[in-house]
Amino acid sequence: MSPIHSTAPLSPLARTARPLRWLVWCAPLILAACSGPSVPQEPVATVTTPPVQESVAQDSVYDGTDRSWTDTEAGTRLTQESLGTGNNMLSNSPWTAASNGWGPIERNISNGESGAKDGRMMSVNGKKYDSGFGTHSNSSMTFNIGGVCNRFISDVGIDDEVGDQGSAVFQVYADGVKLFDSGKMTGKDASKTVNIDIAGRKELKLMVTDAGDNNYYDHADWGGAILVNCNMAAPAPAPAPATWTRIAGEGESFSVSGTQSVRYGAGTAWIVKDVTSSGQCTNGFFGNDPAYGTTKSCEINAPAPAPAPVPAPIPAPIPAPIPVPVPAPIPVPVPAPVPAPIPVPVVNGPLVITKGGTYSGEYLSNDPSVPAIQIKTSEPVILENCTLRGRGNLIDASWTSANLTVRNCKGYGLNPNDRTRYPGRFLQAEGVVSLLIENNFMEKTSGIYINKWQGNKGLPVTIVIRNNLVRNIEGRYSDGNGGFQDKFYRVQFVQFNGMRDISGAEIAWNRVENTARQSHVEDVINIYDSNGTASSPIRIHDNLINGAFSGRPDDSYSGGGIMMGDGCNSGYTEATGNTVLETSNYGIAVAGGHHQKISGNTMLALGKLSDGTLLDADSDSGFYLRNYCQAPNDASTVIAEGNTVGWGTPTASNPDARWDWSVTAGVERNNTSIQAANRAVNPQLLAQAVTAWESRAKAAGMIAGPR
Known part of the structure; x- marks a missing residue:
């Protein structure tokens, strides 16, 4: 089926609506702590007649020059050192990350223009604020609040310095959960008030988006932003640390005596569960993955025994005329040594x-x-x-x-x-x-x-791009x-876009494995509007691609294994020696262009999952040569030869259906269909193909993944 073109370069008009996020160095504004009044208050403001607006400077409209800003020196570890007991103006607290669509975020004044401290008193529809933040979409500020404050209160709106222009959406997240969304607000709107419960929440994130209609004049104020009723009382003394002893590695079984507390994880991330008799050191047994991407273990809570009491000495008999020697003291058992703590890796921001x-x-x-x-x-x-x-x-x-x-x-x-x-x-x-x-x-x-x-x-x-190990490419929202x-x-494992006349380009010996219902990839490898040269074509060779699926595997799906000639100006690309298995719609394809070659590859598919689910409601062939752009090309330079193919396309009425190849704009020669073309593909052949690729990789000294 016709490929759906992937991401293409943005037009100049599109670029004006979505300026690039090039970072501009700027030191963070870290202010001292102060406590607010003990009674929760709405944002402090005064109401006046809306002022006559000054003209907005030229850089309020995107002119092709990027003026976005990111605080590259913000602290990377969360602290709440600036918070005091009571109420705290948020503008006095350091952020852990911050970015802004136009110049730096300003504290206690409006965003102004692209320079630092070039704003004025914040004002939304005549309501003025002497504390808070002046931002510009798209912006983001993240604060650590340590779970010690009860509420967050702030007014939000478009600053009067842009008149009735601008539009934005204000959002507040706490621990990754959205707690407030203003909806679209414009320069004509009065301010709205955020007043949300954040008790127990550790991270507060304030975001402003451009409402989907570009970021022109989007001067967005957080007026009077305040953290209410923060409790900074000294924590109770920590109990003596438990002694945890390793009893199993990830994936292993273990046994315990009676019912005991067992923890599963790594470093500082653990799940604790009471286990009776036996269990398994797995995500499934403990119900979650506490340390995603890290090798985990299981440990038992086994505190060291207390020293045994010293027996009292036996008294000497009173009538005995000869003194009775005092017996030597009974030695005190030495406590079992406490295992050395597992070193926790330093994680940087x-x-x-x-x-x-x-x-x-x-x-x-x-x-x-x-x-x-x-x-x-x-x-x-x-x-x-x-x-x-x-x-x-x-x-x-x-x-x-x-x-x-x-x-x-x-x-x-x-x-x-x-x-x-x-x-x-x-x-x-x-x-x-x-x-x-x-x-x-x-x-x-x-x-x-x-x-x-x-x-x-x-x-x-x-x-x-070579020798990488890749699992579950994910494009779902x-x-x-x-x-x-x-x-x-x-999305793709690799996409080339607009790579013109490139020499020496290579995608080789990668192992890509996608699991149905746990991923959604389009073409695993896509060459879009790109070309090599006559003496040095783009080489895609010796990759193992095992699986490509829609998020719902039985949906209609346009993705597959390797797509060459996507876009209308592609050429000098070759795919050789690849093993492509169960990629739903197609295995390897040429959608257009010139000097394209598919040679010596293995393409196999059952067309269904092990549970019987039929893949891709509109499946295509193992390989195809076509010219979707209908652009003039020399079909004699588009060649598929020496490939081994068995491409199952079963349906409910025809479980043995196959479509091994399709050629409408190119040359097909010396290709082999496995088994008979009217027989379902034997699943053993796919397993054998993986083993054969592994043997070839080993013989060539190739290792997929970190060495």
């Missing part, structure tokens, strides 16, 4: 790299709009031996002419818990010079997106509560 060099470590971003690592230099950067987790993109290398190597890293996409977002990319790279992405592991990300190449053909490495909607965005 988001990292912005502005200088070339080699970087390692563990980085986390819980803000979907902030990458775990952002590359802001054209100097060569190496990320190695790192662990990345995030609710947005894990690595961003956009429009800085990046020269980037990522190797031996692990990347875990976290649910953004925002219904307007899907999990972030492992890597988003735009306007790059050189990329080498090798021996990494990635799970539950939306893959690698590469848009526009700015290098030259003489580089030893242009774009090389979050449901806001830890799960996913049916709605999805078309």
Whole structure:
């Protein structure tokens, strides 16, 4: 079936509506703590006649120059040192992360323009505020409140400095749960009041979006923002620490005497459960995964025994004329040694790299709009031996002419818990010079997106993606509560977009495994509007692709294994030696273009899951050669040869249906259909194909995943 084009470059008009998030260095404004009055109050304001508006400066409208801002020096660990007992003006507290669509976020004045401290007294429809925050969509501020405050109160609205222009939506999240949504507000609207219960909540996040209609004039005020009734009483002394002893590794069974407390997890993340007799050290037995992406263990609560009492000495007989010697004291049992604590890895917050060099470590971003690592230099950067987790993109290398190597890293996409977002990319790279992405592991990300190449053909490495282990590419939008909607965005393990005349590009020896109902990928590999050269085609070779599914596997689905010639200006691409299994709609395809080659690949599919679910309500063939753009091309340069194919397309009425290949614009020769073309594919053949690929990889010295 006709491919649905994936993400294409934004037009100039689209770019004006969605300015790039290039970061501008700015020191954070960290102010001293102060306590407010003991009685909860609404935001302090005075009401006056709306003032005559001054003209808004030129940079209130996006003119192609990015003026967005991110506080790159905000503390990366949550603290609530600035809070005092009683009420606290939030503008006196440090944030843990902050970003703004136009210039820096201002404290206690309006956003103003792109400079720091260039605002004025905040005013919404004549109501003035001497404390709070002046922001500009799209903006985000995250604060640690430590579970010690009872309520959050603030007025919100569009500042009078833009007159009746601008539109925005104000949202408040606590511990990832949305507690307030203003709906669309414009410069004509009076302020609205946020007054929400935050008792026990540890993290407070204030967001402003552009209401979906660009961010022009979106000067958004949080007027009089205050944390109410905070209790900073000294905590009770902590009980003596329990002694936990390891009894099993993840996936193992264990036994206990009677009923005992057993904990499951790693580091500081544990689930404790009372277990009788025996159990299993698994997510299923304990009901959840306490340390996603980390090897876990089970430990038993076994405090060291108290020393045995010393027996009293036996008294000497009174009548005896000879003194009775005092017996030697009975030795006191030595307590069992306490096991050394498991070292907890240091987890850093988001990292912005502005200088070339080699970087390692563990980085986390819980803000979907902030990458775990952002590359802001054209100097060569190496990320190695790192662990990345995030609710947005894990690595961003956009429009800085990046020269980037990522190797031996692990990347875990976290649910953004925002219904307007899907999990972030492992890597988003735009306007790059050189990329080498090798021996990494990635799970539950939306893959690698590469848009526009700015290098030259003489580089030893242009774009090389090899030896990576990939699981469950995810393009479904979050449901806001830890799960996913049916709605999805078309994402890939790798997509090339607008990569023109690139030489030395290679996607090789990657192992990609997607599980039905736990992922939604479009094309696992997609080459869109991109081309290699006659002497150096884009080479896609020796990859194992096992599974590609819609979120609902039996829905109509346009995705599959490897798509070449997507867009209307593609050429000089070849797919050779790949093993493509059960990718629903198609295995390997050419949608258009010239000088495209599918050679020596294995493509097998049953067309159904082990539970009998039929895949893809509108399935296609194992491979096809077509010209969807109807652009003039030399079909003799589009070739499929020497492939082994068995592509099941069963239906309720014909369980043995097959469609091995389809050629309407190209040359097909010397391809082999396994078994008879009217027989269902034997499941054993798929297992044998995996084993054969593993043997080839071992013989070639290739390792998928971190070394």
